[in-house]
Amino acid sequence: MSEFHHLEPLVRRWSKRCRFSPDDCDAVRALPYTRRTFGKDAYIVREGEHTTDCTLLLRGFAFRQKLLTDGDRQIISFHIPTEFVDLQNGLLGVADHNVQSLNHSEVASIPRGPLMSLADEHPNIRLAMWIDTLIDSSVFREWVVNVGRRDSRARIAHLLCELVLRLERTGACRDGMFDFPLTQEQLADATGLTAVHTNRTLQSLRRDNLIQLSNGILRVVDWEGLREVGDFDELYLHQQV
């Protein structure tokens, strides 16, 4: 079992994007890291913290969020395995938002120093990292649009479309079907709605035969329909990069 290296999925993802040399790949594999696990809703990073590591998600889901002073929560992004949940903290000194584990998750904590040195010394790796942060950024922009200008049906449909495409890449979604561990409250916090209205909106999407959702499994019944309702265009995911 020690044949398998925990960072291998990261190597695969990055090397595909940036034509890594064998040396680049080995350099990533040589990164020091600590494996950690988190329970449901556990905090991985806290706003205001001076972070010392970057966190690569190995298993489970995670999400970023900010809390308002009145206690309201806005979820800013969801993350799936092989993604960093806080790569920006490699360069920014202080975390500007929280990161929580969505369900039971497993991560690799990589110290900032070695990670940034790696970037300094390997142009291809640096490029892959930078592009990761740029795609993050593009997703945030789309989320501004989503919560700013779309109605409840479109917001939720759009979010589901995004998850489908991202999960398909990792094989976690096949035939439009995947494990959907989000509670309706989390879905609400991600779309800027209330849990109650999220519930009614999901029912409306089900009624229109766009999706099925039960037992924590989501199935997209009508992809083109969902796409249309969600005003979805995947350009912003930059998946070809």
Next chain:
Amino acid sequence: MSEFHHLEPLVRRWSKRCRFSPDDCDAVRALPYTRRTFGKDAYIVREGEHTTDCTLLLRGFAFRQKLLTDGDRQIISFHIPTEFVDLQNGLLGVADHNVQSLNHSEVASIPRGPLMSLADEHPNIRLAMWIDTLIDSSVFREWVVNVGRRDSRARIAHLLCELVLRLERTGACRDGMFDFPLTQEQLADATGLTAVHTNRTLQSLRRDNLIQLSNGILRVVDWEGLREVGDFDELYLHQQV
């Protein structure tokens, strides 16, 4: 007048952040660029475009936006001089959103190739550039929160607080007073509201003696009050970096 180099403000901003060597500074100054001007509302970058340059704002304001299929517009960020409006396009192949000139503006178009080579060869410059894109990203996250979870008064107050702090750094805002070229429609598109409701909300902020706004000049009368109404915390701007 040829004493003054158009990229000098950029050199100053970056070198302050990353301890540039004289050589770093000269390398930035040596960048090739084309000066261009744009009229009100003119497109600087269009979604879907394969961009060849990055655009540094020299004078005037600009903003990023996306259009929905139904024609609605969501503004994603505002930009002020010495900022790049599309630095991410140096690495991402295709523009995922539009950039428009807010008023009459002046920019320096820098070809991607030389700009990225510069980053490759100068660690400090690369760091400054990367951090620029990371701060962009942090601002987008805060905007997700703003349009997702705050009511109309808070959204507008928050946006005004952000503008004040950013403009103060460049000297364009003093004593809480600055040229405010945004129309109420643009303000609405940035906060996810309608122009009509933006108008009523501005009146409400004026009535509470938080701001004065007339003749395109905005004056923050009660900074602490505005800050409180907007639930504003400037951590996300990372201005100390």
Next chain:
DNA sequence: CGTTAATTTGAGACCATTCAATTTCGGTGG
């Protein structure tokens, strides 16, 4: 100064919220 853009006002409709109660689900221990 004339013409268009931008701001302002009013009234009514609607989408989403709030608050509360009920039902279902998922996990746990007896």
Next chain:
DNA sequence: CCACCGAAATTGAATGGTCTCAAATTAACG
């Protein structure tokens, strides 16, 4: 395996913030 429990999902009714549509007023500009 069933009884139990808390969490999550669902439903209802009333409220409210924001939108829509239209018209009037004011400001900007050539």
